[in-house]
Amino acid sequence: DTGVSQDPRHKITKRGQNVTFRCDPISEHNRLYWYRQTLGQGPEFLTYFQNEAQLEKSRLLSDRFSAERPKGSFSTLEIQRTEQGDSAMYLCASSPPSGQSQFFGPGTRLTVL
Amino acid sequence: GENVGLHLPTLSVQEGDNSIINCAYSNSASDYFIWYKQESGKGPQFIIDIRSNMDKRQGQRVTVLLNKTVKHLSLQIAATQPGDSAVYFCAENIHLAGDMRFGAGTRLTVKP
Numbered sequence: 001d002t003g004v005s006q007d008p009r010h011k012i013t014k015r016g017q018n019v020t021f022r023c024d025p026i027s028e029h030n031r032l033y034w035y036r037q038t039l040g041q042g043p044e045f046l047t048y049f050q051n052e053a054q055l056e057k058s059r060l061l062s063d064r065f066s067a068e069r070p071k072g073s074f075s076t077l078e079i080q081r082t083e084q085g086d087s088a089m090y091l092c093a094s095s096p097p098s099g100q101s102q103f104f105g106p107g108t109r110l111t112v113l
Numbered sequence: 114g115e116n117v118g119l120h121l122p123t124l125s126v127q128e129g130d131n132s133i134i135n136c137a138y139s140n141s142a143s144d145y146f147i148w149y150k151q152e153s154g155k156g157p158q159f160i161i162d163i164r165s166n167m168d169k170r171q172g173q174r175v176t177v178l179l180n181k182t183v184k185h186l187s188l189q190i191a192a193t194q195p196g197d198s199a200v201y202f203c204a205e206n207i208h209l210a211g212d213m214r215f216g217a218g219t220r221l222t223v224k225p
Contacts, residue, residue, distance in 0.1 A: 004156075033211060042202050042215030043157065056211040091156050093213075100145045100206050102213055104156035 002026060004105035006092050012111045013082055020078045021108045025094030032075050033102060034067055035091040036060065043091050043104075049075060082112045125222045132190040134219045136203035141184060143205035147213065148177060148188045150199045157202060160188070190221075198223045 005024045013019050025032045031050050035043035046065070047057045051072040061067075064082075069075040079086055089109050093102040126132045138146065144165040149157035163170045163177045163186075170177050176189040186203050200220050204213040 006156075031211075033213075040218075042204075042218050043213075045212030045214070048211035058212070100208070101147065101159060101162055103159055104149075107156045109154075 004092055004094050004103055006090075006105040006108050008108055009106060010109050010111075012113065014113050015082060015084060017082055018078065018080045019082060019110065020076055021090055021092075021110075022074060022076050023092030023105060024074045025092070026096075026103060028096065029094035029103075030072070030097045031095045031102075032069055033093040033095070034075070034077050035093065035104075037089040037091055037107070038087075046077075079110075082110075084112045086110060087112045122217070123220045123222065125224060126193050128193060128195060128223050128225050130193055132188075132193045132197070132221060132223075134188045134190075134201050134221065136186040136188075136216050136219075138184050138186055138203065138205045138216070139214065140205060140207065141181075142207050143214075144208050145206040146177070146179060146186055147204045147206075148175075148186075149202045149204060149215075150197075151202060151218070152199045160201075193221075193223050195223045195225055197221060 007022045033048040034046040037043040045058050046061050047067050049069040064080045067077045089107040091107045093104045095102045147162045148160045151157045161172045161177050174191045178187045200218045202215045202218045204215045206213050
């Protein structure tokens with residue numbers, strides 16, 4: 001499968017715990033994006049990387065959230081001290097150097113109890 | 114099954130009919146638009162895109178129309194099939210900006 005992959009697909013955690021999600025973009029896509037989607041809503045932008053550089057962060061990305069893309073390939077999104085309001089689908093997308101099209105992965109569904 | 118005017122949250126059509134899903138976008142500076150299809154429990158799937166220098170683009174069974182004057186986008190699906198049942202989102206982007214901005218989505222249900 002040469003599409004965007006995300007791991008894990010589902011995560012259930014208790015409030016206050018830390019969680020980390022991984023995204024592997026399409027090969028040779030230099031841009032990588034994180035979005036959050038709650039039930040019945042469209043995806044909301046969190047942050048994006050061009051190669052290793054994190055170029056933009058949404059105000060939705062509170063201090064408890066951090067994203068990295070250390071080698072310009074896969075990326076991780078960590079949420080510290082999770083809250084019930086963090087329960088959502090976390091989506092990753094990537095796009096090639098030449099275009100604006102963003103291709104999404106299957107998402108990681110987070111449930112905070 | 115035609116949804117005229119502002120997009121509605123749900124659209125129900127008969128199998129074989131044509132579907133039209135509408136979207137009003139927000140930013141007159143947006144220069145790139147995508148329609149995504151999202152099935153339950155899955156990530157959004159790219160369907161078709163269009164740049165602001167075009168007003169129509171056709172794919173396989175799908176057509177996107179762009180009216181920049183009124184900031185309106187539509188997706189036409191020909192001969193709608195049960196497999197087309199999903200939530201459809203329009204998304205807009207400004208050149209060199211990172212984020213795609215998504216509309217609220219329209220749930221399309223195809224009745225056999």
